[in-house]
Amino acid sequence: MSQYPFRKEELERYSRQILLYGRAGQERLARAHVAVIGAGGLGSAFLPILAASGVGKISIWDGDTVERSNLGRQFLYLENEVGLQKAELAAQRLRALNPHIHVIAHAEHFTAAQAESLRDATLVFEGSDSLNTKFLLNDLALKQGFPLVISAVGNAQGHTMLICGQQTPCYRCLFEPIDENEIPRCATEGILSAFPAFVGAQAAHVAVRKLLEPELSGGLWIFEKSHCRSVSVKKRHGCICSDDAPQ
Numbered sequence: 001m002s003q004y005p006f007r008k009e010e011l012e013r014y015s016r017q018i019l020l021y022g023r024a025g026q027e028r029l030a031r032a033h034v035a036v037i038g039a040g041g042l043g044s045a046f047l048p049i050l051a052a053s054g055v056g057k058i059s060i061w062d063g064d065t066v067e068r069s070n071l072g073r074q075f076l077y078l079e080n081e082v083g084l085q086k087a088e089l090a091a092q093r094l095r096a097l098n099p100h101i102h103v104i105a106h107a108e109h110f111t112a113a114q115a116e117s118l119r120d121a122t123l124v125f126e127g128s129d130s131l132n133t134k135f136l137l138n139d140l141a142l143k144q145g146f147p148l149v150i151s152a153v154g155n156a157q158g159h160t161m162l163i164c165g166q167q168t169p170c171y172r173c174l175f176e177p178i179d180e181n182e183i184p185r186c187a188t189e190g191i192l193s194a195f196p197a198f199v200g201a202q203a204a205h206v207a208v209r210k211l212l213e214p215e216l217s218g219g220l221w222i223f224e225k226s227h228c229r230s231v232s233v234k235k236r237h238g239c240i241c242s243d244d245a246p247q
């Protein structure tokens with residue numbers, strides 16, 4: 001765990017970030033708890049960046065085990081780890097990457113029953129492949145007030161959204177719940193290795209910036225093949241995040 005003042009090796013490790021945000025910024029990261037829902041393709045890019053940046057506590061929620069078909073894009077896992085729990089493996093890898101941080105593995109899918117575990121979260125990242133989980137986290141973020149970064153990726157398009165409590169549009173302002181079976185899946189649609197890494201890395205950049213600059217407001221980024229654009233969004237009338245929401 002990080003201690004204050006930082007040890008010499010930590011100052012060296014984080015020296016390039018400290019040039020930008022000072023020791024106060026680095027301490028802000030060290031004191032943060034980021035909960036990560038999903039350690040698949042998006043999480044494989046997101047998690048190492050958070051660990052390398054020096055986020056002091058990272059909790060990982062994923063109930064899946066590694067499948068051989070994951071290895072083409074989920075770079076956290078090795079050939080000889082097929083069949084093992086992703087959350088445990090991801091936590092081991094992050095601890096090896098940065099021994100100065102605290103990493104907790106939850107080898108289960110996040111459900112409403114675990115909502116209380118996010119009470120001390122500074123920020124949450126939702127990068128699972130379940131739309132229902134994204135809506136669940138959206139609603140918890142509105143209720144509990146933590147900043148939430150949601151990412152999703154398909155073969156042709158991906159997106160990242162930063163939601164900051166009631167002040168910004170929420171995920172339900174943009175997306176309607178649909179049957180989980182209608183969502184395009186990597187298993188049937190296919191995906192190139194770099195695409196989830198590209199979206200996951202950008203989500204990590206948004207998350208770290210939000211931790212360093214709490215005043216940063218929400219946003220939406222759309223990814224199409226090899227480019228990304230920022231899109232401005234407004235609250236939808238009648239949405240649960242709006243003042244005119246039906247009671």
Ligand SMILES: [Zn+2]
Pocket residue numbers: 169170171172173174235236239240241242
């Ligand atoms: Zn909304």
